[in-house]
Amino acid sequence: MTTTDLPPPGELPEIAVDPAAFRHLADAQVNVELDTGDMVLNIGPQHPATHGTLRLVVRLDGERVVSADPIIGYMHRGYEKLTEFRTYPQITTLINRIDWLSSFANEVPFIDAAEHLMAIEAPPRAQYLRTILTELSRIATFVLFLGEMGLQVGAITPAFYGFRDREYVLNLIEAVTGGRFHPNFNRIGGIKDDLPWGWISECRGVMNKVLASCDEFDDLVVGNPIFQKRTRSIGIIPQELGAAYGVSGSNLRASGVDWDLRRDGPKYLVYDELDWQVWTHPDGDSFARYWVRLQETRESARMVLQMLDQMPSGPLMAKVPRIIKVPAGEVFVNTENPLGEMGYYVISKGATGPFRTKIRSASFSNVSILPWLLRGVYVPDIVTILASLYFILGDIDR
Amino acid sequence: MGLVSSGKTPKPLQHLLNYSRKYSLWMLQWGLACCAIEMGAALAGPRYDVMRLGVIPFPASPRQADLIVISGTVTDKMAPAIKRLYEQMPDPKYVISMGSCANCGGPYWDSYSVTKGVDQIIPVDVYVPGCPPRPEAFIQGIVLLQQRIMSEDPAERWRGATREPIVVG
Numbered sequence: 001m002t003t004t005d006l007p008p009p010g011e012l013p014e015i016a017v018d019p020a021a022f023r024h025l026a027d028a029q030v031n032v033e034l035d036t037g038d039m040v041l042n043i044g045p046q047h048p049a050t051h052g053t054l055r056l057v058v059r060l061d062g063e064r065v066v067s068a069d070p071i072i073g074y075m076h077r078g079y080e081k082l083t084e085f086r087t088y089p090q091i092t093t094l095i096n097r098i099d100w101l102s103s104f105a106n107e108v109p110f111i112d113a114a115e116h117l118m119a120i121e122a123p124p125r126a127q128y129l130r131t132i133l134t135e136l137s138r139i140a141t142f143v144l145f146l147g148e149m150g151l152q153v154g155a156i157t158p159a160f161y162g163f164r165d166r167e168y169v170l171n172l173i174e175a176v177t178g179g180r181f182h183p184n185f186n187r188i189g190g191i192k193d194d195l196p197w198g199w200i201s202e203c204r205g206v207m208n209k210v211l212a213s214c215d216e217f218d219d220l221v222v223g224n225p226i227f228q229k230r231t232r233s234i235g236i237i238p239q240e241l242g243a244a245y246g247v248s249g250s251n252l253r254a255s256g257v258d259w260d261l262r263r264d265g266p267k268y269l270v271y272d273e274l275d276w277q278v279w280t281h282p283d284g285d286s287f288a289r290y291w292v293r294l295q296e297t298r299e300s301a302r303m304v305l306q307m308l309d310q311m312p313s314g315p316l317m318a319k320v321p322r323i324i325k326v327p328a329g330e331v332f333v334n335t336e337n338p339l340g341e342m343g344y345y346v347i348s349k350g351a352t353g354p355f356r357t358k359i360r361s362a363s364f365s366n367v368s369i370l371p372w373l374l375r376g377v378y379v380p381d382i383v384t385i386l387a388s389l390y391f392i393l394g395d396i397d398r
Numbered sequence: 399m400g401l402v403s404s405g406k407t408p409k410p411l412q413h414l415l416n417y418s419r420k421y422s423l424w425m426l427q428w429g430l431a432c433c434a435i436e437m438g439a440a441l442a443g444p445r446y447d448v449m450r451l452g453v454i455p456f457p458a459s460p461r462q463a464d465l466i467v468i469s470g471t472v473t474d475k476m477a478p479a480i481k482r483l484y485e486q487m488p489d490p491k492y493v494i495s496m497g498s499c500a501n502c503g504g505p506y507w508d509s510y511s512v513t514k515g516v517d518q519i520i521p522v523d524v525y526v527p528g529c530p531p532r533p534e535a536f537i538q539g540i541v542l543l544q545q546r547i548m549s550e551d552p553a554e555r556w557r558g559a560t561r562e563p564i565v566v567g
Contacts, residue, residue, distance in 0.1 A: 045476065045479055046428060046429075046430075046476075046479065046483075052429070052430070052431075052434070053430060053476060073473075073475055074473060074475050074476045075430065075431060075471065075473060075476075076473060076475070076511050077471055077473065077506050077509050077511060077512055078506070078509040078510050078511050078512070081509070081510065082506065082508070082509055085508065093505060094505060097431070097432055097505070100431065100432035100435060101435065144435075159442055160442065160443075160444050163438070163439055163442055163443040163444060163445075164443070164444050164445070166439075166443075167439070167443060167445050180436075180530075180532065181432070181435070181530075182432070182529065182530070393431075394431055394432070
């Protein structure tokens, strides 16, 4: 073609071309040429960010998660089968170790179930002691969370604070029960021993320390702009979906569901005699879960202070036969554990041990939402979401 | 390290090597169950602080670790992973088995899914008994292991010689 064939310059139509369109085209071409498919990232079974032996198989598209499959069972110890071969007092030793951060709280629903079947009730002072120790183990669990969550977003200092406060509370539990975190202190019909001398005043001091360190966490972590950027509007659990998945405890309350078995369930322990409130947060994100647990730690410390003031005197054990045989029957008892709703369905056939026990543990239901929750998030957010859900592997696999 | 791999190490060199190995134990954490929390208290807790003994608990990979601490219940599903990571560690390497579950199965002695002792899959140097052991017991295990490292010939250890395990307590 010669230059004479071209139309004169003035007659060419002006076309507005968006340079971005060319860039997208070039990108698409590069994507076709360099197509590698999704990358599969295997986190675990042993990884510090998974808090134990949870294994996550994550498919990544660049930095985004396409799908996440939690693979559980690395900590399965066969509790439900083992309970069939133990007597009732022996089983409390085992179920301490289901959720090892709040061992005492695990014993309560199981002992309650056995007491329901035997139609005996623990005396008031024993009920108070049980409530105090349950709340202490709740504090010991949550202060560790408050520190650990800071660690997961890159702040190391809160972890030391968390361990420091946990040691204070463990000292109290050890003084009463003799075990740092496997107390095995509940008996059917009451509790093993009374408080040691001078414990009540020491407990008051520690509770005030815990309240003060909650203020520290409030300043150091909650008020921190980096922490807020890493957790706000990340990992949002909608109310209905959370309830449908069976998420319970603080995770559900952080989604705005006003539900706490200590208040709304059938009466257990002495929560109806105390003045306390249930904390909720409307957001449902990682930050809300942190905030709710911080408030609940404060509330637990206040509850313990109340109980120390109004604890009755009296016997510690109801009248119980020497060899415990539980009459035939079935019962389901569920309680509000630090990690969520924990329940035992016990079937007895009149022997010294249960015929069958079904354990409903909180973390199993809490992590079942993970495949939905992790879809579409960025890789660093996996870690904060896992930390904010706060599960214990023993509680998942049992 | 031709000197170390053939024959006996000369005494002064042995002292120097052992002294440096003793206070730079890079430790691979294998926290499995309850004991992992007590191990965490010993590592990160301000009350115990095992790093003052020269134990550094953050190797990026088993290929950089000298010491592996198995703390908690070893299940049959987990056992192959432990064996594989232990084999990735370079010699000379040491194993601390922490807690009754890792020692012998503990309260799950009749469970169908629990490995009855990690010594069935890897050789153990120090047993720390307890359910769970206190952080002090774990630190005692570290101290005893350091004493053993100080007294042994690295050349023999290099060639894979094993010795009687230590039991804390």
